[in-house]
Amino acid sequence: xxxxxxxxxxxxxxxxxxxxxxxxxxxxxxxxxxxxxxxxxxxxxxxxxxxxxxxxxxxxxxxxxxxxxxxxxxxxxxxxxxxxxxxxxxxxxxxxxxxxxxxxxxxxxxxxxxxxxxxxxxxxxxxxxxxxxxxxxxxxxxxxxxxxxxxxxxxxxxxxxxxxxxxxxxxxxxxxxxxxxxxxxxxxxxxxxxxxxxxxxxxxxxxxxxxxxxxxxxxxxxxxxxxxxxxxxxxxxxxxxxxxxxxxxxxxxxxxxxxxxxxxxxxxxxxxxxxxxxxxxxxxxxxxxxxxxxxxxxxxxxxxxxxxxxxxxxxxxxxxxxxxxxxxxxxxxxxxxxxxxxxxxxxxxxxxxxxxxxxxxxxxxxxxxxxxxxxxxxxxxxxxxxxxxxxxxxxxxxxxxxxxxxxxxxxxxxxxxxxxxxxxxxxxxxxxxxxxxxxxxxxxxxxxxxxxxxxxxxxxxxxxxxxxxxxxxxxxxxxxxxx
Amino acid sequence: xxxxxxxxxxxxxxxxxxxxxxxxxxxxxxxxxxxxxxxxxxxxxxxxxxxxxxxxxxxxxxxxxxxxxxxxxxxxxxxxxxxxxxxxxxxxxxxxxxxxxxxxxxxxxxxxxxxxxxxxxxxxxxxxxxxxxxxxxxxxxxxxxxxxxxxxxxxxxxxxxxxxxxxxxxxxxxxxxxxxxxxxxxxxxxxxxxxxxxxxxxxxxxxxxxxxxxxxxxxxxxxxxxxxxxxxxxxxxxxxxxxxxxxxxxxxxxxxxxxxxxxxxxxxxxxxxxxxxxxxxxxxxxxxxxxxxxxxxxxxxxxxxxxxxxxxxxxxxxxxxxxxxxxxxxxxxxxxxxxxxxxxxxxxxxxxxxxxxxxxxxxxxxxxxxxxxxxxxxxxxxxxxxxxxxxxxxxxxxxxxxxxxxxxxxxxxxxxxxxxxxxxxxxxxxxxxxxxxxxxxxxxxxxxxxxxxxxxxxxxxxxxxxxxxxxxxxxxxxxxxxx
Numbered sequence: 001x002x003x004x005x006x007x008x009x010x011x012x013x014x015x016x017x018x019x020x021x022x023x024x025x026x027x028x029x030x031x032x033x034x035x036x037x038x039x040x041x042x043x044x045x046x047x048x049x050x051x052x053x054x055x056x057x058x059x060x061x062x063x064x065x066x067x068x069x070x071x072x073x074x075x076x077x078x079x080x081x082x083x084x085x086x087x088x089x090x091x092x093x094x095x096x097x098x099x100x101x102x103x104x105x106x107x108x109x110x111x112x113x114x115x116x117x118x119x120x121x122x123x124x125x126x127x128x129x130x131x132x133x134x135x136x137x138x139x140x141x142x143x144x145x146x147x148x149x150x151x152x153x154x155x156x157x158x159x160x161x162x163x164x165x166x167x168x169x170x171x172x173x174x175x176x177x178x179x180x181x182x183x184x185x186x187x188x189x190x191x192x193x194x195x196x197x198x199x200x201x202x203x204x205x206x207x208x209x210x211x212x213x214x215x216x217x218x219x220x221x222x223x224x225x226x227x228x229x230x231x232x233x234x235x236x237x238x239x240x241x242x243x244x245x246x247x248x249x250x251x252x253x254x255x256x257x258x259x260x261x262x263x264x265x266x267x268x269x270x271x272x273x274x275x276x277x278x279x280x281x282x283x284x285x286x287x288x289x290x291x292x293x294x295x296x297x298x299x300x301x302x303x304x305x306x307x308x309x310x311x312x313x314x315x316x317x318x319x320x321x322x323x324x325x326x327x328x329x330x331x332x333x334x335x336x337x338x339x340x341x342x343x344x345x346x347x348x349x350x351x352x353x354x355x356x357x358x359x360x361x362x363x364x365x366x367x368x369x370x371x372x373x374x375x376x377x378x379x380x381x382x383x384x385x386x387x388x389x390x391x392x393x394x395x396x397x398x399x400x401x402x403x404x405x406x407x408x409x410x411x412x413x414x415x416x417x418x419x420x421x422x423x424x425x426x427x428x429x430x431x432x433x434x435x436x437x438x439x440x441x442x443x444x445x446x447x448x449x450x451x452x453x454x455x456x457x458x459x460x461x462x463x464x465x466x467x468x469x470x471x472x473x474x475x476x477x478x479x480x481x482x483x
Numbered sequence: 484x485x486x487x488x489x490x491x492x493x494x495x496x497x498x499x500x501x502x503x504x505x506x507x508x509x510x511x512x513x514x515x516x517x518x519x520x521x522x523x524x525x526x527x528x529x530x531x532x533x534x535x536x537x538x539x540x541x542x543x544x545x546x547x548x549x550x551x552x553x554x555x556x557x558x559x560x561x562x563x564x565x566x567x568x569x570x571x572x573x574x575x576x577x578x579x580x581x582x583x584x585x586x587x588x589x590x591x592x593x594x595x596x597x598x599x600x601x602x603x604x605x606x607x608x609x610x611x612x613x614x615x616x617x618x619x620x621x622x623x624x625x626x627x628x629x630x631x632x633x634x635x636x637x638x639x640x641x642x643x644x645x646x647x648x649x650x651x652x653x654x655x656x657x658x659x660x661x662x663x664x665x666x667x668x669x670x671x672x673x674x675x676x677x678x679x680x681x682x683x684x685x686x687x688x689x690x691x692x693x694x695x696x697x698x699x700x701x702x703x704x705x706x707x708x709x710x711x712x713x714x715x716x717x718x719x720x721x722x723x724x725x726x727x728x729x730x731x732x733x734x735x736x737x738x739x740x741x742x743x744x745x746x747x748x749x750x751x752x753x754x755x756x757x758x759x760x761x762x763x764x765x766x767x768x769x770x771x772x773x774x775x776x777x778x779x780x781x782x783x784x785x786x787x788x789x790x791x792x793x794x795x796x797x798x799x800x801x802x803x804x805x806x807x808x809x810x811x812x813x814x815x816x817x818x819x820x821x822x823x824x825x826x827x828x829x830x831x832x833x834x835x836x837x838x839x840x841x842x843x844x845x846x847x848x849x850x851x852x853x854x855x856x857x858x859x860x861x862x863x864x865x866x867x868x869x870x871x872x873x874x875x876x877x878x879x880x881x882x883x884x885x886x887x888x889x890x891x892x893x894x895x896x897x898x899x900x901x902x903x904x905x906x907x908x909x910x911x912x913x914x915x916x917x918x919x920x921x922x923x924x925x926x927x928x929x930x931x932x933x934x935x936x937x938x939x940x941x942x943x944x945x946x947x948x949x950x951x952x953x954x955x956x957x958x959x960x961x962x963x964x965x966x
Contacts, residue, residue, distance in 0.1 A: 034610070038603075043555070043607055049553050049554045070529065071527055071531075072532055075596075075629065094586045095585075097584070098584040101583065104577065111580075120521075123519075144626070146558065160557055
């Protein structure tokens with residue numbers, strides 16, 4: 001290993017030394033983002049944005065496949081609209097950005113930069129919906145939103161972030177609830193199959209639900225430092241917004257009824273989840289389905305063989321591109337092969353293909369997996385098929401590995417002493433019985449910094465005693481410290 | 484024609500009666516947009532947004548094919564950054580929205596909601612660019628921008644709009660100029676081949692150039708009311724921004740140099756161009772390449788034959804979908820066939836496929852073109868190929884038709900009296916000689932409301948006399964009243 005390579009590796013903090021610093025090192029070093037001159041707002045650099053585009057694509061396809069259509073609503077929301085739903089304004093007003101002037105004129109009414117779009121969308125739905133024939137309304141929006149955060153963290157919590165927000169209106173509770181759960185499952189499916197991030201779907205407690213919702217559902221993922229991350233939420237809004245925005249429809253039976261609504265969102269936060277579930281001390285590790293670069297081809301040649309190897313590498317590059325692999329050819333002369341290996345590992349490229357003069361002689365290439373570090377040789381003839389198969393294997397293995405990690409870091413206990421010990425020593429998810437009382441939930445949070453991440457749909461095992469108060473309970477909750 | 488159908492047609496104003504009202508009727512009636520509770524900001528409804536998604540796709544592909552990558556920069560720009568380039572701030576400050584408060588706190592420095600992103604991007608480029616090895620930087624961004632407009636018009640001029648803005652940095656003037664012209668040609672190619680909107684590429688005068696640019700290029704389209712529309716611009720920014728943002732690089736020769744920059748943008752305005760170039764008194768007419776629905780299949784069946792026809796229609800629907808046609812099957816029972824025809828014509832669907840019991844008997848379908856109104860029958864066997872071919876033909880014909888219209892509405896004169904008469908009586912484009920003096924340009928604008936749309940790259944014909952002052956000139960300009 002040459003001097004430059006050692007320098008390269010040394011530049012990021014190890015997870016063990018300082019996980020938080022490791023995260024910041026990775027996002028900068030892999031060129032996912034950069035800090036901007038605006039407090040709390042980041043720049044998403046091309047490599048990070050390509051990752052986001054792939055995430056958008058996978059999610060957008062699923063959103064459309066379930067019958068939703070995209071639209072676009074204004075960035076600004078008049079103050080009076082935001083004020084309409086009491087819980088909603090209470091939840092969001094403290095963290096919004098206010099526009100007070102247009103050009104040199106003071107506005108008659110202040111405008112909020114949308115922190116989420118329920119209110120302005122409801123205003124439109126009240127105009128668009130008249131009859132049961134207009135229902136369901138199934139609309140999604142990809143956009144930027146702003147929440148004035150005091151403490152920020154790239155991708156996880158920034159004052160401006162990108163997301164999609166779905167907003168639907170239905171005839172009754174049954175249809176709204178079915179939609180809410182359908183979209184939660186879309187998120188689960190996407191997280192597991194595209195991001196290789198296993199998640200636990202469940203319901204949020206009253207304390208943790210969305211401001212203005214009747215019920216909030218969530219998918220929760222476990223990061224490699226043992227903290228949980230909320231990766232997507234789906235809300236049954238009930239008739240809450242319909243009543244204040246007067247969204248009514250004439251039903252088949254001739255009576256006027258309020259619609260039932262849902263909203264659901266997932267954001268650039270998903271990038272944070274991918275980094276913290278799969279990353280390691282060598283940097284980022286990306287699942288092939290969303291990796292901007294699925295494989296990098298590195299020709300390795302001493303001067304005298306350079307031309308021959310390069311020519312073959314270029315042919316191979318075209319061949320693999322043709323086969324549909326998202327591929328880079330790294331033929332830069334100013335860097336050593338070792339330096340390149342480190343850089344592409346830092347960027348999380350799932351597969352490295354090495355091609356040297358001896359490989360050419362024996363008609364093969366060396367394939368190195370980012371997920372396991374495993375090296376295999378494969379014949380050049382039919383390499384496209386081999387690469388495609390390996391990428392599938394890597395995708396599956398990354399999910400499997402993350403699932404195993406989560407299982408190994410999920411504890412079950414109703415003993416509060418043990419609970420505290422686990423939270424302090426190794427964190428992870430803890431499945432405990434909970435009496436359902438908000439007081440116990442808040443006390444646990446106060447005393448351990450762990451919150452209820454969700455109430456799973458299928459409680460496992462027999463009834464037990466509430467972790468905090470000891471009263472008999474059939475309700476099981478996932479607790480964890482969270483981002 | 485039944486009563487409902489007549490009503491349907493009557494609901495939009497004719498172009499001749501009131502072109503401006505016709506436009507507003509079409510955008511609402513085709514459900515492209517709706518007005519929002521925020522002054523000057525519109526809602527893009529699903530049908531309009533699907534159109535925008537197709538436009539984005541065609542443009543994004545071309546932007547990527549020419550080596551650019553997408554990224555994302557913050558929505559907010561600190562006041563001090565916007566102030567840096569003198570001409571730029573002068574051009575934009577009067578029309579920006581100001582954020583003054585975050586939550587309940589007053590901000591230490593006011594933030595501008597981006598009207599365009601040169602300044603914040605330059606700030607990042609000054610950090611990212613050090614060496615000639617870092618150049619060129621070729622970045623594009625899809626986002627929303629805000630310009631506080633006093634008079635707005637759906638898609639053409641709204642306070643918030645969606646667009647892409649490319650921002651590149653180069654080693655020298657030659658490379659920057661080549662990039663500026665390359666992207667102008669990308670816009671031209673896209674406008675003509677995807678939107679079927681013929682455009683005239685050329686340079687803007689000093690008066691009309693972008694605030695802060697060295698040179699601005701444009702593509703100009705002619706609407707069917709004889710007014711011109713600027714459909715995309717590409718700016719050579721020179722070293723203007725590099726000097727104030729200190730974007731320097733160490734060149735191969737060891738000296739520190741300023742980069743040369745470009746920026747270029749196209750927006751939701753393109754939708755306005757499509758509407759006004761192709762639309763008619765029956766509503767919207769969309770070119771197949773960007774139409775959200777390329778063909779609509781309408782089964783026409785009396786009650787007794789309904790089931791048979793529907794079954795065959797569904798099979799045909801699957802078959803055409805399979806063949807890659809963006810298709811809708813309109814099997815709604817509550818509307819008459821005639822009403823449906825009108826609705827899909829209003830929405831600009833390029834091709835209607837009618838299928839009735841007699842068609843089934845003779846093994847054929849009736850195809851009706853939106854662009855010409857022409858009806859043809861085609862055998863059901865192999866209908867996919869016929870439909871695909873017709874869509875191509877429609878696309879080509881729409882461009883051809885628009886080109887013919889433009890030719891018929893382009894006049895050449897150096898006689899100011901005739902110029903004024905043409906502008907008053909039938910508008911259109913007027914090619915005239917111009918001395919190059921800003922005073923003449925402004926006098927013409929003042930006296931006729933016509934502006935110089937562009938100075939074409941290949942002046943046609945021999946030298947003549949300036950339209951306004953009569954002095955000898957070899958420069959030809961396209962004049963028109965414009966949106």
